[in-house]
Amino acid sequence: MTAEARRTILVVEDEPLINQMVTDRLRAEGHDVVQAHDGPGAVVAFEEHDPDLVVLDLMLPGFDGLEVCRRVQALRPVPVLMLTARDDETDVLVGLGVGADDYVTKPFRQRELVARVHALLRRVDRAAELAAEAAPTRTVGSLAVDGATRRVRVDGADVHLTPLEFDLLTALAAEPGSVRSREELMQEVWGWSDASGTRTLDSHVKALRAKIGADRVRTVHGVGYALEER
Structure with missing residues (x-):
């Protein structure tokens, strides 16, 4: 990576192939990546690793991505990129309402997901700068x-x-x-x-x-x- 700083990203996805694909790509971009495959495991991983950003699937075993988002945002505000199986407006609006920042609809291109991740991280950096003034x-x-x-x-x-x-x-x-x-x-x-x-x-x-x-x-x-x- 050049312009982007190294960050810790939590990837929460129950489909092993998609989880590993996203993880490998984000690691190739220079990030540290932590994996979780269900709702309870995602909350535990969040508490243990204190990630800078969460890539979060909507449909998960244990409890769904909306509940994960509610719980992690209650612990600490964090940017969340939601993965949805369909472009359902109701799901998207509920996700945004519980604290997700953006969403990508499956199937997605790796390049698009990486661009969204980096845009969210830049937004957090800008918000911190603006807070000072x-x-x-x-x-x-x-x-x-x-x-x-x-x-x-x-x-x-x-x-x-x-x-x-x-x-x-x-x-x-x-x-x-x-x-x-x-x-x-x-x-x-x-x-x-x-x-x-x-x-x-x-x-x-x-x-x-x-x-x-x-x-x-x-x-x-x-x-x-x-x-x-x-």
């Missing part, structure tokens, strides 16, 4: 976004957002009323230079709307999204 509170109508405490209030009530949902809202709140293109948002929030062919942004926008109000985020078809004052 915390942004002031931004108020858009009855919505308040506090960059220092990473808290959000809607109509005076606290709203819990995942780290990625908060980063997405912060990017939109930086220019309220202005349309932010898909490319700008994917680059700023996820660190991707190419957002073509992915529904990750759309899924996160839908999850964000469910928490702050559907009419606060306006879709501009073919362009991107804007945060509206109300």
